[in-house]
Amino acid sequence: MSDRDTREADVREADATAKAELAAEQEDEEQVEASSHIGAYSRKQAFALLKRLLAPYWPRVLATLGLMVCDIVGMLYVPTELSAMLNSAISGAGMDVVWRHGIAMLIAALVGSGGCIASYWVASRLAADIGRDMRIAVFARSLDMSTSEFATFGTASMITRTLSDVNVVQQAVLMTVTMVAPVPIVCVVSITLSASIDVVMGQLLAAVVVVMLAISVVAVVRSAPTFMMLQGFIDRMNVRLRESVTGARVIRAFGREDFERHRLNRTFDDYAKNAIRVNLVFAVTDSLTFFLMNIVEVLVMWVGADRVGAHAMQIGSISALVQYAIIILFFMMMAQFALIGMPRAAACLARAAQVLDVEPSIRDAARTLPAQEGCEEVARFCHASLRFEDASEDTLHDVDFPIMRGEMTAIIGNTGSGKSTIASMLLRLHDTTAGEVRVLGHDVRGMGLADLRAHISYVPQRAWLFSGTIAENLRHGREDATDEELWHALDVAQASFVRELPEGLEAPVAQGGSNFSGGQRQRLAIARALVRKADLYVFDDSFSALDYRTDAALRHALANELKDSAVLLIAQRVSTIRDAGRIVVLNEGRIVGQGTHDELMGTCGAYREIVLSQERGGGASDVR
């Protein structure tokens, strides 16, 4: 009889680990979804995904289990041999017998500890590999999704699904393998060993196993929902804290400091109440297991003494039997801690499965047509309409206009009139629901996606840059561009500020380009687009953060640079597009006018209104 406290300490550690993992997740703000309970359907999805993830790793799973059997047999043989040693010592056997048991113990220790350490090594690798596969699968699928498919999840949620959800699953796999899987092995081996010492003791131990199993099931079923709720409270606390910190100005402006404090305190109270409940559950389980150990120990000694008296077994074996019971209780308690976290892992799995179940709607056709080089009409919207799923209105309706080489085509209209959608349809980020979009002679749906996009150079509305250097970002336009070409693009894009940076082209860029101002970012994004030699350049509201002077200079430089290509310019400012060869006026997804500035001023009421709205005030009615 020993090892009791080592076991207890391990249990306490396991419990602390479980909570530490919870705490580690706190940094993810977007965990709210994970805490919602999952339905039967998504549970099925989760299991299907788990099976798929495990498929390539069955040999390793079996290897882990094999090593674990070594671990457990070794672990149980140490006390067996120790008591055998004691038995032979008191029954008057010589030192050589004692030595033989000592060597057997040594072997058991080596096999057991070796198996245990090796199984942890294999299991860690296994869990990490499964995590990697899951992560890459989600990420790869995200790249295949269309813009609207991706938007149904949202960026924040996709980040959670790719990163922290996978971590939760990975840890759950590891815990299942190391903490839950050994339980049946321990039960079978220890009952067998004790039955081999004495059949009655084997029966006693089997009874202990049954009682303990029942208690464990009840404990897990009762505490798992509380544990799941705790995650929800942690998320709430994080959301509120972030709001209070980021909204400091607004809160002060409206004098709502007290209101915020109470709101915040309420989430703190809720969390504390629930955390205490979880702690209490842990403490009670811990205490109950301890109490059970005591009863089992007294029982084993009482019955054991009788069996020794009946010549059925030897006195030293009593300690071995007590040891078996302790090991069983210990493993069951570890399994409980592991199982409590399982509903959450299942929810995370289901969320990943949701992503993987999306069938990308935009992909290459079976046979693709190559772009026709040198078309005069670079692109054309032919009565194109677009309606998003579960929307009752078309976002774009019956849009029809050409984009010609050597000409600037401009789109203007209110926020929400569908301007940006035009750009994303050219790139085939969305597909038409009626009509077609033709680029370089073909319906875009018949072209290869890579081919189509290689002929278009695009400046997005949000001038997004990737972390790295300026040169790396510019070369996303064209990988083999020389430094001279990069500088030229920067000059055209009016991004001369790069020349003033000490590192020049090698100047670091932070994620998103956040170390540059909005206007600088836009000019860098324009330069990136210019590095690419394309038939069509699309500027999606790319000049909005530029001051008017830079805007004018840039347009002038662009007109020169891009005279052999087609240019599509989406803008809010009339001054930006006034000189365009064709201005398309959009209103609520429909074209309400197209022509030159002068034509439209005469014929298009909506255009006139926009112009007037930007020229209000003294002396601005004719600004030329």
Added chain:
Amino acid sequence: MSASGNEQERQQTQQGTGSAPAANRPTDPKACAKRLWEAARGQRWRVVVAILSAVMYVLFTVWAVAYSAGLVDLLWEGIKRAFETGTPYQLDLTDGGMQLLIYGALWTGAWAFYSVQSLVMSSFAERLNLQLRKQISAKLGRLPLRYFDSRQPGDTISRATNDLDKVSQAMQRGLLQLIIAATMLLGCAVCMLMYSVPLTLAFVAFSLAGAAITYFVSHRTLDAVARRQAVLGRLTSEVEESYSGRAVVKAFGLEGKTLERVGADADEFVCESAHADFLTNAVGPMVRFVMRLAQVCIGLGAGALVISGGMSVGVFQAYFQYMAEASGPMTELSLSYNMLQGALAAAERVFAFLDEEEVSADPEHPIAPAEPVRGRVCFEHVRFGYDPAHPLMRDVSFVAEPGQKVAIVGQTGAGKTTLVNLLMRFYEIDGGRITLDGVDTRHMTRQALRHEFGMVLQDTWLFEGTVAENIAYGRLGATREEVEAAARAAHVDFFIRTLPHGYDTMLTSDAEGVSQGQRQLLTIARAMLADPAILILDEATSSVDTRTEQAIVRAMEAIMENRTSFVIAHRLSTIVDADLILVMDHGNIIEKGTHEELLAAGGAYAELYRSQFA
């Protein structure tokens, strides 16, 4: 005049206040522990009870094991006697059964004390944390804006969450574990020495080896975990980046490259993560192996003693039980010591936050301008710098008469937003004075001052709640009709009605379904509902198209009739009709007047105007 004006102005205040990296060792552990003890007021009895119970638990455990030596010998004597006499043996209360029950009672005693300490402590840490968290939330309302502008939100948030969680873990487990481990080790060692000195010395040697392994491996584990975090950080930003920049990834055909990069990081994460997980899990078995070796060696020695009659059966098993009780604490001591250290360092960070400089107290006898507030705002020789050593505003003076529309124009970093910061007393001026209806704003309470202002900022802030709640933030207790009227005035009523639950739609923290322009409109509705005497619009309509902007401005003008307003805009078209235009440069006002006056003067404003409309 880029949109990031606020950011840039704020960056000036950021120098030298970057968040310190989270240290793992406290600088002054004693002072920190004392402060924690202070914070635990009302809960201290729990600690006292728990410590007493922990010690009692150890005493009962040691006693029970010692008792078991005699008990087993007694049982063995009984059985041997039965064997010798050839009578069937049956344990009953007279020949050892009683003692066995007493043995059980001793363990029950140990169990009772163990349960008391763990139950009493199960709520201690979270109660302590709740106290500290409430102090943090109160502190958030008293910190100057300077604090928020110069720090990442994550830094503050992690003090209230991660750091306090470290504290609670240590308080819940570490502290008691340390006490139990230390006393248990002492108790067991004393008893073992009484049974056999040489065997105990061997045990101590093995234990030290075990502790050394723990120490060594746990250091490697910390390194491995740190490396894993670093790779995870890289992986996270890689993924974030390609999700946020999806349009660019697709447009430039970067899918393959992105997948390759993420794949490489994911592969590296596999190695680091497997390594860290392995080390974390392997410490236990490694130490257990050493203790099994100790069992083999000591078993051989003890076996020899039993043969030679130097040790009884009972003592043999008791000795091994002590060994088991003592081998756990050896490793726990070093682990829980690390845990406590980390917790104290975390607590220090929390206390440092609580000690941050607060805004100056409101005057004891505040003066309030006469009701109704007319809205005459006057800057008199105002001097200010985010960093006092580098003044931004040297001498700013102007008067906004009641009902006037005052426009502020200028390049990025010219000090436009700073002017608002000073007006709202988000920052305190270094010299001169600002008056509202003739009352120095420093003589008013901040709350009363800000009550007179309605503010709409370029950075919109919406909280997790319904659309209606977000609008009603402008005025507590506003009716649904008033909320809807404000939304209509801000031209956002139609949009709200297209949302799935209309005004009761929940806005989530990222609110992806709501565009930046719509967010601005919502905050405008909020300000309109507040019905302030003075309105401040800081690039409030920058993300709204010009036609909508005009409609809002018209609606606002109806409300702003006879109210003073301050407008910062980079579209000059919205401000040409202002009563007073202030042109700012490098923190100072370089021109002021009406649109016509400034055009006629042919200065900076005229040039700016021409550049926008030429």
